[in-house]
Amino acid sequence: MEKGSIWVWVEKADGKVRQTSQEVLSQGRSMADExxxxxxxxxxxxxxxxxxxxxxxxxxxxIALEGxxxxxPSLIVETLEELIRKDPxxxxxxxxxxxxxxxxxxxxxRLGVEMVSDVVGMELLEGGRLRxxxxxxxxxxxxxxxxxxxxxxxxxxxxxxxxxKTGSRSPRVEFFPMKARGPTEVQVLEKAQREKGFVxxxxxxxxxxxxxxxxxPEAFFLLEELAAILGGAVGASRSVVDSGWxxxxxxxxxxxxxxxxxxxxxxxxxxxxxxxxxxxxxxxVVAVNKDPNALIFQHADLGIVDDVxxxxxxxxxxxxxxx
Amino acid sequence: xxxxxxxxxxxxxxVVAEAVDRMVVPLAQTIDxxxxxxxxxxxxxxxxGYLGLRYPENLGGMNADKVTCMLxxxxxxxxxxxxxxxxxxxxxxxxxxxxxxxxEEIKKxxxxxxxxxxxxATICFTEDQSGSDLAATRTTATRExxxxxxxGTKMWITNGPICDFATVLATTEPGSGFxxxxxxxxxxGTPGFSPGQIIHKMGCRGTVTGELIFDxxxxxxxxxxxxxxxxxxxxxxxxxNEIRAMTGAMAIGISRAAFDEGLQYARKRVxxxxxxxxxxxxxxxxxxxxxxxxxxxxxxxxxxxxxxxGLDCRNEAAMAKMFATEVCxxxxxxxxxxxxxxxxxxxxxxxxxxxxxxxxxxxGGTHEILKDFLGRQIVGKL
Amino acid sequence: MHIAVLVKTVPDSEARMEISDGGRGxxxxxxxxxxxxxxxxxxxxxxIKEAFxxxxxxxxxxxxxxxxxxxxKAVAMGADEAVHVEGKEGSWLYPLRAARVLSQALRDVGFxxxxxxxxxxxxxxxxxxxxxxxxxxxxxxxxxSSLEWDGGDSLVAVRDLGDHKEKVRFSLPALVTxxxxxxxxxxxxxxxxxxxxxxxxxxxxxxEEPGTENWxxxxxxxxxxxxxxxxxxxxxxxxxxxxxxxxxREEMSLL
Numbered sequence: 001m002e003k004g005s006i007w008v009w010v011e012k013a014d015g016k017v018r019q020t021s022q023e024v025l026s027q028g029r030s031m032a033d034e035x036x037x038x039x040x041x042x043x044x045x046x047x048x049x050x051x052x053x054x055x056x057x058x059x060x061x062x063i064a065l066e067g068x069x070x071x072x073p074s075l076i077v078e079t080l081e082e083l084i085r086k087d088p089x090x091x092x093x094x095x096x097x098x099x100x101x102x103x104x105x106x107x108x109x110r111l112g113v114e115m116v117s118d119v120v121g122m123e124l125l126e127g128g129r130l131r132x133x134x135x136x137x138x139x140x141x142x143x144x145x146x147x148x149x150x151x152x153x154x155x156x157x158x159x160x161x162x163x164x165k166t167g168s169r170s171p172r173v174e175f176f177p178m179k180a181r182g183p184t185e186v187q188v189l190e191k192a193q194r195e196k197g198f199v200x201x202x203x204x205x206x207x208x209x210x211x212x213x214x215x216x217p218e219a220f221f222l223l224e225e226l227a228a229i230l231g232g233a234v235g236a237s238r239s240v241v242d243s244g245w246x247x248x249x250x251x252x253x254x255x256x257x258x259x260x261x262x263x264x265x266x267x268x269x270x271x272x273x274x275x276x277x278x279x280x281x282x283x284x285v286v287a288v289n290k291d292p293n294a295l296i297f298q299h300a301d302l303g304i305v306d307d308v309x310x311x312x313x314x315x316x317x318x319x320x321x322x323x
Numbered sequence: 324x325x326x327x328x329x330x331x332x333x334x335x336x337x338v339v340a341e342a343v344d345r346m347v348v349p350l351a352q353t354i355d356x357x358x359x360x361x362x363x364x365x366x367x368x369x370x371x372g373y374l375g376l377r378y379p380e381n382l383g384g385m386n387a388d389k390v391t392c393m394l395x396x397x398x399x400x401x402x403x404x405x406x407x408x409x410x411x412x413x414x415x416x417x418x419x420x421x422x423x424x425x426x427e428e429i430k431k432x433x434x435x436x437x438x439x440x441x442x443x444a445t446i447c448f449t450e451d452q453s454g455s456d457l458a459a460t461r462t463t464a465t466r467e468x469x470x471x472x473x474x475g476t477k478m479w480i481t482n483g484p485i486c487d488f489a490t491v492l493a494t495t496e497p498g499s500g501f502x503x504x505x506x507x508x509x510x511x512g513t514p515g516f517s518p519g520q521i522i523h524k525m526g527c528r529g530t531v532t533g534e535l536i537f538d539x540x541x542x543x544x545x546x547x548x549x550x551x552x553x554x555x556x557x558x559x560x561x562x563x564n565e566i567r568a569m570t571g572a573m574a575i576g577i578s579r580a581a582f583d584e585g586l587q588y589a590r591k592r593v594x595x596x597x598x599x600x601x602x603x604x605x606x607x608x609x610x611x612x613x614x615x616x617x618x619x620x621x622x623x624x625x626x627x628x629x630x631x632x633g634l635d636c637r638n639e640a641a642m643a644k645m646f647a648t649e650v651c652x653x654x655x656x657x658x659x660x661x662x663x664x665x666x667x668x669x670x671x672x673x674x675x676x677x678x679x680x681x682x683x684x685x686x687g688g689t690h691e692i693l694k695d696f697l698g699r700q701i702v703g704k705l
Numbered sequence: 706m707h708i709a710v711l712v713k714t715v716p717d718s719e720a721r722m723e724i725s726d727g728g729r730g731x732x733x734x735x736x737x738x739x740x741x742x743x744x745x746x747x748x749x750x751x752x753i754k755e756a757f758x759x760x761x762x763x764x765x766x767x768x769x770x771x772x773x774x775x776x777x778k779a780v781a782m783g784a785d786e787a788v789h790v791e792g793k794e795g796s797w798l799y800p801l802r803a804a805r806v807l808s809q810a811l812r813d814v815g816f817x818x819x820x821x822x823x824x825x826x827x828x829x830x831x832x833x834x835x836x837x838x839x840x841x842x843x844x845x846x847x848x849x850s851s852l853e854w855d856g857g858d859s860l861v862a863v864r865d866l867g868d869h870k871e872k873v874r875f876s877l878p879a880l881v882t883x884x885x886x887x888x889x890x891x892x893x894x895x896x897x898x899x900x901x902x903x904x905x906x907x908x909x910x911x912x913e914e915p916g917t918e919n920w921x922x923x924x925x926x927x928x929x930x931x932x933x934x935x936x937x938x939x940x941x942x943x944x945x946x947x948x949x950x951x952x953x954r955e956e957m958s959l960l
Contacts (some may be wrong), residue, residue, distance in 0.1 A: 116920060136831065144925075203868075
């Protein structure tokens, strides 16, 4: 194991390198630099020139896994296990998405090494000790863990936990065959991508969310408009999803998605704890609610006490005027 | 002395509490505002079978001990007082005498469906001229051949106007006081049996309360619920303590609902730059309420425990009912004060608890009667 | 056919928690509930049993005594049997160890299909499901929001992952992790509650594992608190909207 060799798993969507992977590459680069080691990016499927550009000049080397398509989790586990046993990295980082969380835990079992998921902070201490921080209990607490000797450090990183940066390296690319068959395969029958321009909640830098205070499902058209203008994603509170106003995939909170955007705007959301758990790590929170005692104001940076149905149209109009 | 609930009782309470939180609580305000019987909720909730909890498993119940019953009464009342009154009527007073004395036919026709909420039950004591003074009951039951003919009017009957059957207190010997009192089963559809005026109440809205009219209602011999004539009061005595403790449990349910609201509000409402829960006077109110609710609970559970042990508990049940009720009236008052002006607004829950709590003063025995009873018991015969 | 459901018991949302022991511990009020996503898994298993009466459902939990709460709830909802693998306090934070123990229990108990929640709301890690599948050498499907029979040993599941939806086919034996939408957890009937009250779980002992401690707990900490909210005053919503945008642009460099 080369001291300080950091591997980063890079994901693609629609043939393009995903933003979450760029975030992890950036953090990987920082770590490699601090340890005096190298950064290796691993990608599955065909690698284009654009893909290499999208690595932002960060890695020293790229391993492109060749095979049919992008490989399911079992193929990825088989292939990574082989690569790791040949030459174990000091750490393997991956963006913490549902796809990577399908194979990293399985890899963890293969290697007999514990992994840490949903990492939001990392610190290298002297002696090469690595400390990582992750939220528990829906973000009410952070737990800090320190790596002990033995085995590559397996880490799944929370989307948007680290900032993207760029470098100036031109990595050399190597090819490696993806395993052809995994023992535990799942056959994908259909895959339906969302419409172009759809922004995934966990990756969005702006999330505009609505709760019961919106008054009804029609009011959410305004939120969709606001999201489109800002290039953000639409979120929803649990009661709104339970009432059928919005789909479950938009639910933010304890039993929905966790988001960490730069800007979270909560419209007509009361701020019950199970919702807060899903968005409290947002950088800036704006709350609009006509109840001045709403709990959401205790978790917001900026607030407007007013009817969302007055404020939302005003915001949209202002933004349209500006541009 | 082991004051703990058993693990089984705790689990039972938790499951019922969750059912109430999911099904009843979200509708409580609407039920109060509309003052209409929530048929859909009634069907959904009663189909779970908890209304039969007092009765044996082989009938579909769970043979619950009295402490477990108190937990049930407390949780359902915490959800909605009006709805709870209807539920508890089916679970206890409205069905008990059928279980105790009804023929197999009567049980099949009335008791079993009532346990599943498919039929609505009620019990009738109160009349225009008699509430606490049961000996003055004027509803009569006269023997005619092998049937009984019932005449009279009952008032303040919970579930009355919508009931499928009623247990009616009537005298077979007018003028002889307690000795003539008996319970009769009257079913909907019997000629002469009809609902009268509905009472529009200040609280416990959502349950339908009103008059029941008996105009030469003819019922067969087996509808006399009792082994012997004239033992009506004795039979009532068998469950009177349970009814009193149950009322105490309802009081705890209302107290808890109000207290939880008050506590939440104290934590989030800001005045003079701080949440009001940081101020001593508010803390004092919270402390006093918590202490008294705790005391109520111990008294009610103790009375229920004594019933389970087969120990006499006329005093303990009366005390528990009185104490828990007085505490509840204080709690609902204090919580509206903690809410300030918002305690006066229909948009917030405290005013609902404030209105609902008043019924506790007469349900299960007025405090004047109870204090007189207790006083006599304790002082003794002079 | 045998369905095994892995159930975790987690602190109830009202339970008070505070950091203790100089940061090394977390003191949690003794109020427990069945993990929300595991309740969905239990419900799905029970629904399958109701559709196919030969199906048997066993709920399995690992941990100290408090995990009996989750098992009781699973039985009350309709699980036929409960299995309790006794474990120490603190196991909630170590998925690999829990997965190893649970896999051994699953081998003992037997299974055709394993269901569990896609994550537990205490550690939020979502690792145990896939890890158990790997220990047992079976395929797994995560984030399932629907699960249907496709004849024989074949199952079809739908996964709704936010940015895309997919439909997958796989064969038993397999493990599926439940996401919202797979089933709506029922409120137990009185009969169910009685069964839960009377539950006598089968007890299993976890084999002594040489602890693989690749990660050591350093401490718990509270996340940084937000300063008090700045309310934008005024009566005119349009003026307030304008001011909000100004602050976001000029003071916070957003937008």
